[in-house]
Amino acid sequence: MNSVNELKDSVLQKEELIAAMQLVEERTATLKAIIDGSDDAIISKNLQGIVTSWNPSAERIFGYSAAEMIGEPILKLIPADRVDEESDILNRMRAGERVNHFETKRLTKNGDLIDVSLTISPVKNATGQIIGISKIARNITFLKQAEEKSAILNAIIESTDDAIISKDLNSIITSWNISAERIFGYTAEEMIGQSILKLIPTDRHQEETMILSQLKKGERVDHFETKRMTKHGVLIDVSLTISPVKDKAGNIIGLSKIARDITDRKLDEQHKNDFVAIVSHELKTPLTSIRSYIQLALTKVKKQQDGFTEDVLTRANAQTQKMGMMINDFLNLSRLEEGKMSLNTSRFLLSDLVNEVIGEARLFAPSHVIACQRCPEATIQGDREKLGQVMNNLLSNAVKYSNPGTAINIYCDREKEKVKISFADQGMGISTEDQQHLFERFYRVADGHAKNVSGFGIGLYLVAEILKLHGSEIRVHSEPGKGSVFSFELPFEPVAFSAVDASV
Template sequence: MNAPNDTLFQMLFNHLSEPRIVIKADAPRYTIVACNELYKMVSNTVGQDLIGKGIKDLTDSSRSSKESEAVIQQAIERAIRNNEVVKLAAVRYDMPSANGQATEAAWWQTEYVPIVGADGHVQYLMCTTHNITHHILINEVKKAATERADALTREQMTNEELTAVNEELALANQELYHAQETLRKLNEDLEERIKSRTKELSESEVRFRAMAEGTDVLIAVSDITRNTVYCNKAWITLTGQPRQDLLGFGWIKVVHPDDMERHLNSCLSAFKERLPYTDEIRIVNHQGSYRWLLAKGTPLFDSNDNFTGYISSFIDIHERKQDEQRKNDFIGMVSHELKTPLTSLNGYIQMLLAKANKAEDTFTAGALTKAVNQIKKMTALINGFLNVSRLESGKIQVNKQTFLMDELVKEMTEEAALIQSTHKIVFLPCNPVSVLADRDKIGSVISNLLSNAIKYSPRGKQIEVKCEEMGNEVQVSVKDEGMGIKPENVEKLFDRYYRIESKHTQNISGFGIGLYLCAEIVQRHNGKIWVESQIGKGSTFYFSLPLQG
């Protein structure tokens, strides 16, 4: 059985014509996991949140006797132990008055029906209860009257005594009449409130479905178990699949195989944290071709702030993705064509530099050295664009191998220190840490973080590099003493082509692709990358990788 408070169950449960609650078989608490509106109305608990409370919270010592508590406890235990329906003819536990200031005597007729799970054991009890107070009161009055009459007969009561008894009976009948009238009015009020609430829920459902069915945006609603309980007409139009086949987890079969695992992981992470999510996936349409959709999910909460599932929208972005692909293909082609003349140019300049050094022509050698450095920058920039193009076209490969992360970090740190003399780079020694990853690509991540630390911190400042094992992960950090990053820029820092525009960065070269590539490489290793920063004090960039890849 699915969780009893999912969206579809709760809607049907609230429309039941009898007051009911569902309790979990988690002795001795017996937690309430579902409660319909009718139960709250007959028990004067409207507006209270009964979900999550134990059954004893409804039958505590202030509202019931120890004997009543024991009877209820034994009935629940018997229903769970024997997997049988148990009925209690009449048990007293008082309910709060309408103004909530006191309690009123109340008797209840209750039935406990076991709900068996897939493992064959009782997991829940459906509890149906009826207020039989007026029947009990009538019977008590009748019993008292009968006993009194019998006593008067046995004692040969006088006519005066009989008259008094009759008066008492008349008074009792009058009180009983008033009690019945009060109960009748309460029942009428209760019925009217139920009708009103049912009408409100029905109208709200009609409005939502009219809106959802009339839009071209794909809309889906899922419950707390991630089962899809509703999808709109746009899903059927796009996929050609019957609505019933898309419910539950049936929608997975129309997702592109290359996107399926990533999208499921994105949804699962969001569900665990109850956070919104955004993803881009491909869905096969009724013609058998795939369309790109932008998926956005938002968590849903009820009036008591209890999580009830997600509502997700899917917008067609196929044309935009095709435009991006054409742009990436163009960038890739141009970048590749630029590499060939740059390689030749670099070769010629290296030859000229060697001749200038041999001829001890320091001016020419210095100029050629600067030209070589500019070619290196240009080559790095072209390689960055090529990597972006390969990444977004799915052509970039991750070739994992086992290596020592501490050795790689030390190697990249020494290389960075060798090619620059403006900053002091310090590598804090760490114990050997073995990881399964793509050594070259992780090396490029470290190199990029070091390059940024050099670019965005003043000359003469220290850059600190750390590598440490933390549980089942290895964590690498690069700390600088630069200008720092404003909080509003941190969220966008790893976006493609994003650059912080300020008077401090306007003269620093770059196209905003380095950190984007770092983030993509780390994520393809199932790792995490983030930054901590303070304005005027510097930034520390971190990334972590699982030890087993």
């Protein structure tokens, strides 16, 4: 009976041993799967610093295979100037300490230095004796690079003179730099979590809706000039550049806004415009008188058949006409800046205005061949004086930038319900880069040949603005050395289409 019981106990012990062995194997397999599947390098070494295990991520991060590293000293991965770290780590491990998230640098097989975060633990046997060291190494190179870029970006944001503000898609402010505090008067604590509408005057709230709508489409807003309110209730002029902020998937999650205080610039512009307006008004009255006297003298001289005096007075009359055009440009510029330019519309014949403009141009540019090649008998609805100024400026520019003796042709072509009016010269032409800025206020072409041409850079700006008021736009087609063609379109009422030659 005893032998039977002993046999049963023996079988039971064997079964328990087999079960325990199976559990160990399962746990070992699970642990191996975790180690092999980890994105971190998991390395074990003995107390002499010799590598005893090396997982696939260790190979991916450091470039060495397990066969190349097992049995080798861990110093193979440590830069010469950091060898002392290993001694310190070993001493701490022997004392039973654990090292958490120790950031340092290690060397790859290719000789590259990478940033790593180390978590190091002692490995103990059943009696608690330390027999080795387990090390988990995470590659944080990209994280460090991102932190460095972030630090540089933060330094730029905090040192810039512009307000840099971020907000979510509900217009709630999420960041606020020092310059935002200086410009608007509010601290970051006062503004973060508040609506951006706190800065926007009531009569401009619709701007925020318009900006959000544009940015939600992924579009950027550049140099949008408007007004904003400071903490003290003062309205200031600002130029806004606003960009969408996107996540990794490309979804728009917020907005970044750069606000530049342009109040001083606007004041300077206003003072300049006031000065120009005053001077232009003061010049216009005496110039009108001078021109009247010259025209009276011309009438008298023609009767006396004094050829020399008539020629001199004709030239003087042309110069007063040029000066009158210049004064009108300055006056219109001033009105534009103040938002006071309006149209005095009427119905008039296009061919009459073209002939009139050509006749005037021939007075101050007798050395050029100016002609209208074709012009429909069409009625235009618009501001005759201002459209005449557009044509005068385009003709004047064509004269200034082309050589004497060359032709300047005007074409009027019907295109459906519009007439296209073109001014073609045989001048020096305009580069593609200059064409992009040609209609900006005070812009002058920097080309060497153009430097000797007089002007203030406002003629083409006024052309573009007057045409905008008429619902049109100015276009240019040009190549350096091949002349230029400026054109615009206007709606018209046909009378009778015929080729009217204005050269007669």
